[in-house]
Amino acid sequence: MLALTILGNNSAIPAFDRNPTAQILQTFDTSYLIDCGEGTQMQMAKYKIRRSKITHVFISHLHGDHYFGLIGLLNSLSLLGRTQDLHIHAPAPLQNIINMQLQVVHGELSFKIYFHDLTKEGLIVDDKRVTVHCFYVQHKIECWGFLFREKKHPRKVDAEKARAYEIPASFYEKLQEGEDYTNKKGTIIPNGEVTVAAIPAKSYAYCADTKYDETIIEKIKGVDLLYHETTYLKNLEKIAGERFHSTTTQAAAIAKKSGAKRLLIGHFSSKYETLEEFHAEASEIFENTELAIQGVCYRI
Amino acid sequence: MLALTILGNNSAIPAFDRNPTAQILQTFDTSYLIDCGEGTQMQMAKYKIRRSKITHVFISHLHGDHYFGLIGLLNSLSLLGRTQDLHIHAPAPLQNIINMQLQVVHGELSFKIYFHDLTKEGLIVDDKRVTVHCFYVQHKIECWGFLFREKKHPRKVDAEKARAYEIPASFYEKLQEGEDYTNKKGTIIPNGEVTVAAIPAKSYAYCADTKYDETIIEKIKGVDLLYHETTYLKNLEKIAGERFHSTTTQAAAIAKKSGAKRLLIGHFSSKYETLEEFHAEASEIFENTELAIQGVCYRI
Numbered sequence: 355m356l357a358l359t360i361l362g363n364n365s366a367i368p369a370f371d372r373n374p375t376a377q378i379l380q381t382f383d384t385s386y387l388i389d390c391g392e393g394t395q396m397q398m399a400k401y402k403i404r405r406s407k408i409t410h411v412f413i414s415h416l417h418g419d420h421y422f423g424l425i426g427l428l429n430s431l432s433l434l435g436r437t438q439d440l441h442i443h444a445p446a447p448l449q450n451i452i453n454m455q456l457q458v459v460h461g462e463l464s465f466k467i468y469f470h471d472l473t474k475e476g477l478i479v480d481d482k483r484v485t486v487h488c489f490y491v492q493h494k495i496e497c498w499g500f501l502f503r504e505k506k507h508p509r510k511v512d513a514e515k516a517r518a519y520e521i522p523a524s525f526y527e528k529l530q531e532g533e534d535y536t537n538k539k540g541t542i543i544p545n546g547e548v549t550v551a552a553i554p555a556k557s558y559a560y561c562a563d564t565k566y567d568e569t570i571i572e573k574i575k576g577v578d579l580l581y582h583e584t585t586y587l588k589n590l591e592k593i594a595g596e597r598f599h600s601t602t603t604q605a606a607a608i609a610k611k612s613g614a615k616r617l618l619i620g621h622f623s624s625k626y627e628t629l630e631e632f633h634a635e636a637s638e639i640f641e642n643t644e645l646a647i648q649g650v651c652y653r654i
Numbered sequence: 655m656l657a658l659t660i661l662g663n664n665s666a667i668p669a670f671d672r673n674p675t676a677q678i679l680q681t682f683d684t685s686y687l688i689d690c691g692e693g694t695q696m697q698m699a700k701y702k703i704r705r706s707k708i709t710h711v712f713i714s715h716l717h718g719d720h721y722f723g724l725i726g727l728l729n730s731l732s733l734l735g736r737t738q739d740l741h742i743h744a745p746a747p748l749q750n751i752i753n754m755q756l757q758v759v760h761g762e763l764s765f766k767i768y769f770h771d772l773t774k775e776g777l778i779v780d781d782k783r784v785t786v787h788c789f790y791v792q793h794k795i796e797c798w799g800f801l802f803r804e805k806k807h808p809r810k811v812d813a814e815k816a817r818a819y820e821i822p823a824s825f826y827e828k829l830q831e832g833e834d835y836t837n838k839k840g841t842i843i844p845n846g847e848v849t850v851a852a853i854p855a856k857s858y859a860y861c862a863d864t865k866y867d868e869t870i871i872e873k874i875k876g877v878d879l880l881y882h883e884t885t886y887l888k889n890l891e892k893i894a895g896e897r898f899h900s901t902t903t904q905a906a907a908i909a910k911k912s913g914a915k916r917l918l919i920g921h922f923s924s925k926y927e928t929l930e931e932f933h934a935e936a937s938e939i940f941e942n943t944e945l946a947i948q949g950v951c952y953r954i
Contacts, residue, residue: 367730368696374726392726393693396668416758418729422722426692429718430667447758454754458716458747459795495759 374419413444414562491564620646674719713744714862791864920946
């Protein structure tokens with residue numbers, strides 16, 4: 355199971371109590387922080403996000419509204435005595451920016467940071483339960499999207515039935531993987547007799563700041579939840595293109611063409627006080643659209 | 655008239671909806687920003703502070719809770735199209751930290767920043783209505799306090815009376831400065847006959863993060879409002895000293911010994927959820943003590 359909590363849903367200038375971009379993707383035992391605009395650590399406190407669970411941070415690009423909150427978060431984690439390693443995946447210059455600020459105070463953090471520069475599309479994290487791939491998106495400066503895929507869940511063994519068929523516990527791992535069992539007499543016990551189907555592995559694609567770009571479609575095909583930026587309503591398509599951002603209808607078109615199951619839209623321009631029209635415009639093209647609202651947890 | 659609005663009153667780790675340090679000192683026609691912890695621009699929006707009025711920023715030291723919000727503020731000011739110069743007074747390394755983050759986006763700000771490195775005690779700003787002096791305080795790293803003094807206000811000319819005495823308008827400026835007028839017949843019109851006393855010029859001293867340090871006293875003698883940090887309650891005096899911070903009773907002692915008229919205490923440690931005890935302990939020694947509360951404007 356994946357669960358996504360929105361910590362910031364606004365574009366560059368914070369407005370109407372909407373913070374710059376940050377999201378937390380929680381899996382069973384770990385959390386991934388996706389972008390980290392100013393005030394992210396306060397938003398985490400507000401929405402009771404456990405900072406200690408974060409193992410990886412993904413920064414899509416180095417416009418300030420996507421990373422200015424990172425140094426403050428790192429500082430606080432250190433003051434709180436974190437010892438666990440932290441992995442930061444980001445465009446290369448971030449490492450110098452962070453290190454320069456740490457050097458000024460002649461202090462070391464209480465934990466070790468591993469910087470992983472984003473350099474080419476492909477697999478960047480291969481965790482126990484999740485893989486993460488990065489892919490290019492088209493923005494004014496180097497910018498990356500991220501695709502999170504749960505690994506296939508193990509089938510659930512019905513221990514009572516397995517015992518009845520005299521299947522040894524040492525074979526349970528293979529049962530979880532879907533294998534049939536052949537007993538001493540040569541009788542085949544079909545896997546389905548003693549296991550229950552796993553819940554399907556889920557996926558989440560984060561398309562950070564980007565203009566409308568159909569090359570994304572192949573990369574996020576069939577994703578369970580697609581986050582696509584919608585800085586503007588559809589009447590501002592020209593401005594959106596010039597600024598390397600997208601509109602509601604463009605985000606919805608990408609969702610439709612990629613066969614996404616659900617669409618989440620965010621990164622709203624500060625010019626909009628209310629968001630109803632964003633929802634109306636996008637869901638006209640792609641029905642299963644939701645607004646990214648701060649503090650809301652979207653289960654995938 | 656000076657008016658101080660508190661935007662953040664907490665120490666290093668934001669907690670209990672208390673933000674890291676930032677204050678706005680407003681004069682008649684301009685505003686000074688004193689320290690700029692993470693989230694300052696959001697606090698300004700929340701408390702309806704006009705960002706465009708800020709002409710000078712003063713950063714006491716380069717612990718993150720005193721400056722991590724600056725880059726985000728600069729970024730937003732530029733997105734909002736500011737053209738007016740901005741002066742930043744801070745320890746020297748700040749300039750590189752800011753510039754490095756601006757370079758990454760290959761962009762220039764819409765306005766010009768003048769960095770003024772703090773290098774020695776003394777006058778750093780001489781505005782039309784206010785002077786600002788900086789002075790050393792004792793913290794773990796290079797750290798500065800700031801003393802804001804209004805210039806003497808002009809006396810108020812009673813134009814009706816002045817006309818009755820046939821004083822030419824060209825002499826009004828001298829009347830404002832307190833001079834008597836001698837008419838053509840050689841009669842002296844005492845200044846007090848045609849002017850009203852000016853409201854007294856006020857002063858504000860900001861003693862940023864500091865351990866108890868009596869050398870401050872001479873520098874802030876007789877100030878109208880003294881802000882002194884109180885990270886801890888009095889029972890933690892030992893810890894306070896080790897960490898180059900102060901307690902309630904220490905701040906109150908400085909206020910008393912310097913002849914300050916009022917004391918404002920802040921920079922509360924994240925370990926304290928409520929602040930009543932801070933007030934109780936400090937006001938026992940220095941009666942005219944107030945807590946620095948976010949969003950509250952203290953008129954000086």
